[in-house]
Amino acid sequence: MQHNTQGSAKDVKLVEIQNLTKHYKNKAALLDLNLTLEPGHIVGLLGPNGSGKTTLLKILTGVIRDYSGKVTIQGNEIGPSTKALVSYLPDSSYFSPWMCPLDVISLFKDFYSDFDEKKCIEMLGRLGLSEKQKIKTMSKGMLEKFQLCLVMSRNALLYLLDEPIGGVDPAARDFILDTILSNYNEAGTIFMSTHLISNVERIFDTVMFLKEGEIVLQDDIDNIRLKEGKSIDQLFREVFKC
Numbered sequence: 001m002q003h004n005t006q007g008s009a010k011d012v013k014l015v016e017i018q019n020l021t022k023h024y025k026n027k028a029a030l031l032d033l034n035l036t037l038e039p040g041h042i043v044g045l046l047g048p049n050g051s052g053k054t055t056l057l058k059i060l061t062g063v064i065r066d067y068s069g070k071v072t073i074q075g076n077e078i079g080p081s082t083k084a085l086v087s088y089l090p091d092s093s094y095f096s097p098w099m100c101p102l103d104v105i106s107l108f109k110d111f112y113s114d115f116d117e118k119k120c121i122e123m124l125g126r127l128g129l130s131e132k133q134k135i136k137t138m139s140k141g142m143l144e145k146f147q148l149c150l151v152m153s154r155n156a157l158l159y160l161l162d163e164p165i166g167g168v169d170p171a172a173r174d175f176i177l178d179t180i181l182s183n184y185n186e187a188g189t190i191f192m193s194t195h196l197i198s199n200v201e202r203i204f205d206t207v208m209f210l211k212e213g214e215i216v217l218q219d220d221i222d223n224i225r226l227k228e229g230k231s232i233d234q235l236f237r238e239v240f241k242c
């Protein structure tokens with residue numbers, strides 16, 4: 001696998017996006033977006049419905065390819081080499097309903113050299129999930145927990161999590177967030193979208209607000225709280241008041 005070898009490691013950003021624009025037919029979902037992510041951060045990607053969060057995550061994953069602008073991960077344009085660096089939790093399930101976790105784990109083991117099977121099985125147990133329950137019989141929250149176990153069991157450089165706790169009951173949310181915190185590769189970065197800001201903001205060190213495909217705020221969470229004197233949830237409600 002070819003990875004970028006140009007420039008010093010210090011110069012190469014984990015994620016670098018320049019002038020990214022994505023249209024669906026004639027509607028812009030992302031508009032001339034510029035963004036840099038450094039390793040070792042937990043970044044919240046926040047914005048109202050339809051602001052472009054899923055589109056941005058899908059572009060970084062390589063699922064969406066028809067865009068303009070420059071998008072690189074570790075200096076490499078999005079492609080097979082970057083897919084190996086990225087662990088992606090999509091906003092919906094892509095497994096066959098007849099499969100059980102053990103079937104999917106076996107696929108992940110074959111597909112990703114950085115996948116830690118033992119870690120995944122341990123995590124399933126801690127979250128109270130059975131290795132043999134068919135996907136089609138799982139509730140939305142159970143399936144979300146299972147997908148999260150898979151994604152967090154990779155030793156990736158970039159974790160892209162699209163609304164990871166949307167279907168999880170409130171009592172389990174903190175447990176899931178702690179599962180995320182204690183299972184990611186700390187040399188990497190988590191880039192996470194969520195609408196459950198008050199539940200999740202404690203784990204972010206940086207947040208960005210996306211509005212109609214453009215970044216309208218990006219800052220360190222402590223700076224925001226200091227400058228604004230309010231929580232991220234409160235600020236979000238003010239900025240995006242309907």
Ligand SMILES: Nc1ncnc2c1ncn2[C@@H]1O[C@H](COP(=O)(O)OP(=O)(O)OP(=O)(O)O)[C@@H](O)[C@H]1O
Nearest residue numbers: 024025028029047048049050051052053054055056
């Ligand atoms: N497959 C598609 N075809 C046409 N338009 C799309 C498609 N997917 C997304 N869009 C449009 O692109 C814009 C951004 O959508 P996107 O799903 O990225 O937003 P989002 O911020 O993730 O929203 P949500 O918070 O509701 O999940 C929206 O206007 C949406 O209608």
